[in-house]
Amino acid sequence: MRVSRGDLLSLLRKATDMDQYVDRVRGIINDVKEHGDEALLRLTSELDGVKLSSIELSQSELRALASGIEPRVREALDEVMASVESFNTGVKPRDFEDYHRGLRRGVKWVPLSRVGLYVPKGYFSTLVMTGVLAKVAGVEEIIAVTPPRRDGLIDPEIAYVALRLNARVFRVGGAQAVAALAFGTESVPRVDKIIGPGNAYVQAAKLLVSSHVGIDGVEGPTELVTCADPGIKPITVALDLAAQLEHAGAVGVVVTWSEGYLTAIEDELSKLTNAPYFSTLVNEPSECVNVINEVAPEHASIWGVKIPIEGIRNAGAVSIMAPSALVDYAAGPSHVLPTGGSARWRGVLTPMDFMKPIAYVEPTSGDEARRLGELGAVLGLREGFRRHSEALTNWINEE
Ligand SMILES: NC(=O)c1ccc[n+]([C@@H]2O[C@H](COP(=O)([O-])OP(=O)(O)OC[C@H]3O[C@@H](n4cnc5c(N)ncnc54)[C@H](O)[C@@H]3O)[C@@H](O)[C@H]2O)c1
Ligand SMILES: N[C@H](CO)Cc1c[nH]c[nH+]1
Numbered sequence: 001m002r003v004s005r006g007d008l009l010s011l012l013r014k015a016t017d018m019d020q021y022v023d024r025v026r027g028i029i030n031d032v033k034e035h036g037d038e039a040l041l042r043l044t045s046e047l048d049g050v051k052l053s054s055i056e057l058s059q060s061e062l063r064a065l066a067s068g069i070e071p072r073v074r075e076a077l078d079e080v081m082a083s084v085e086s087f088n089t090g091v092k093p094r095d096f097e098d099y100h101r102g103l104r105r106g107v108k109w110v111p112l113s114r115v116g117l118y119v120p121k122g123y124f125s126t127l128v129m130t131g132v133l134a135k136v137a138g139v140e141e142i143i144a145v146t147p148p149r150r151d152g153l154i155d156p157e158i159a160y161v162a163l164r165l166n167a168r169v170f171r172v173g174g175a176q177a178v179a180a181l182a183f184g185t186e187s188v189p190r191v192d193k194i195i196g197p198g199n200a201y202v203q204a205a206k207l208l209v210s211s212h213v214g215i216d217g218v219e220g221p222t223e224l225v226t227c228a229d230p231g232i233k234p235i236t237v238a239l240d241l242a243a244q245l246e247h248a249g250a251v252g253v254v255v256t257w258s259e260g261y262l263t264a265i266e267d268e269l270s271k272l273t274n275a276p277y278f279s280t281l282v283n284e285p286s287e288c289v290n291v292i293n294e295v296a297p298e299h300a301s302i303w304g305v306k307i308p309i310e311g312i313r314n315a316g317a318v319s320i321m322a323p324s325a326l327v328d329y330a331a332g333p334s335h336v337l338p339t340g341g342s343a344r345w346r347g348v349l350t351p352m353d354f355m356k357p358i359a360y361v362e363p364t365s366g367d368e369a370r371r372l373g374e375l376g377a378v379l380g381l382r383e384g385f386r387r388h389s390e391a392l393t394n395w396i397n398e399e
């Protein structure tokens with residue numbers, strides 16, 4: 001749909017609003033909290049049409065499933081896992097320590113103990129884009145949840161990647177899986193943090209349980225804003241957008257500054273997809289960056305050299321002269337990316353999401369450190385915390 005730049009944002013925010021799912025999801029969460037595995041099995045039957053006798057897949061079941069993976073897919077997964085691992089090892093946060101006025105002080109990055117990974121139905125690549133980061137971070141226990149297929153099983157690729165990551169796999173999805181990870185059931189262990197993309201039910205559930213368990217952020221239905229210079233073949237841009245429009249509930253925007261060129265891209269898109277998307281005209285290349293920063297999309301792709309990409313501040317991942325599908329599968333950065341405008345305050349998933357910084361301080365030179373104690377005592381008194389002040393004053397005066 002051709003829209004003005006002014007109408008674009010309000011139309012997009014309506015498309016990604018999760019409020020309509022909250023009541024339904026709250027009911028599911030309470031059901032799982034109260035009935036545990038029985039609720040998981042009943043909801044999986046109702047919502048996924050699958051009657052399961054058990055929720056967790058054993059190691060031997062995973063090995064049997066993984067044996068069905070196509071060799072060329074296995075080889076592709078091995079290479080992609082190496083690409084994702086090497087990139088995220090570089091991105092992993094480093095400990096910090098310095099000495100300041102008689103104090104040794106630092107931050108130590110500690111991996112979380114047990115993390116729950118939500119792998120959307122049919123997205124085995126998401127287990128790579130979350131599980132490899134958990135491994136890089138040093139997470140001790142990786143728990144993966146994913147909706148079962150109609151036959152009650154899971155894709156061999158999920159089993160293969162899970163075995164490589166030493167992850168446990170539970171055949172449950174949706175808000176019920178999130179509730180199980182947040183509160184634990186007879187089968188599903190409670191985790192410290194839930195990480196992973198999924199549909200609006202999954203993301204609404206993460207938000208609703210986020211006072212009981214850590215969550216990464218909101219990574220809901222896919223979004224792409226693609227900006228193109230009329231010098232790029234229309235089919236190239238159209239395929240980039242059509243790819244992301246394959247995702248359930250995806251939001252797509254194509255932006256350029258030439259009417260004829262935009263029409264040519266729209267013509268190509270009409271042959272590739274029936275999915276709705278927005279197209280909008282700007283006056284000149286730098287305005288493309290303004291549209292991206294206003295929309296704050298999950299994915300942004302830039303086709304051409306006239307668009308000043310250094311100005312992009314709000315986007316999960318930016319693909320430059322490459323389709324956004326390259327990030328989805330193989331480039332190295334995780335494809336778990338912020339949606340619903342949350343790219344204004346959050347970015348691509350990294351090993352930092354699987355770790356936490358613990359600060360520490362230790363006096364090394366009493367005289368110098370005592371001066372910092374004096375400063376604290378003054379401020380504590382002024383703030384009305386007399387014992388804070390006394391604790392510091394006492395420490396200063398100790399021999
Ligand atoms: N932002 C990102 O980083 C990212 C990455 C990968 C995928 N995604 C998105 O993840 C989404 C995957 O969605 P999906 O639906 O295919 O799989 P999903 O696994 O997220 O959700 C499927 C589950 O939703 C539950 N469900 C379905 N209908 C329901 C209803 N009416 N009431 C309650 N629960 C219901 C079912 O339990 C089902 O198992 C896509 O929109 C895709 O774009 C986003
Ligand atoms: N584009 C999706 C993120 O929104 C990731 C993905 C997985 N498989 C294919 N694409």
Ligand SMILES: [Zn+2]
Pocket residue numbers: 222243244247325328
């Ligand atoms: Zn994709």
